[in-house]
Amino acid sequence: MLSKNLVVYLFTKFDNKKSLYNFVSSYLSKKAGVDHKLLICFKLIDRKRMSSFNSLLKKLNYIEFLDPCKINDYDFGSYKRIAKKYSNYNILFLNSHSYPNTNFWLKKLFKYYKKDTLIGTSGSYESLFTSIKLKKIYKLYSYLKKKNEYKKNFFSFPNPHIRTANFLIKGSDFYNYIKNKSTINKEKSWLIESGKNNLTNYFKKKKFNIYVVNSDGIKFPENKWKDSQTYNFSSQNKSIISDKHIRKYHSLDKIEKLRYQINTWGED
16 A cells, blocks of 8 residues: 655755755664655755755655745745645655654654644744844834734744644645645744644644654643653753754753743743
């Protein structure tokens, strides 16, 4: 029987080749543990640059998806088109700076995956509205304008949401959510991840099972996400998928880590 599980890795013209190398290296060295197909989406990349990847990609068995869109509509624009084409697949979306961080990474995620389920490799309670700070007094007007805009678009803390650097969902479910949403700028992407009508809140209303799963293969409901040790908390050493924000936390000193932790989870 053909696998209906799809791992999607996105690589764009704005990304460094090292990101692609890191993904390929990790993908080949870490056992997935579940039968699946790999799709690599190339976004806004010309054929000349594509040819420079041949030696790096030759060991992979993958589907090449050349995104036909000629403008930058960000990660979610590509995900929308992929979800429409592969609507009957269970899709794990990985952005360009992500790669598997543990053996049996896919098996651990699919352990809890079933119909009407959204699974993330990390979550957050952060609110962009609550977190926004006035940095320079002469920028007071622009700060107040942005603060008012964020108040309309984002709930105040706590604002629980699955981080969309990596998430697992049925293609048709994701497409039904994303099909009419604008993805034309970074602010629109923030709304999809953590705005009032974000991905998580949409599927909450539809009574989906929503979990974060860590590298121990344990699932965590929303009120326990912090304890998964996958994002901005304590040693943060149980991430199934590594991404640039997870790696940044590891590079911080104790004081900065505490600041990140409070922004993400609060002071309790």
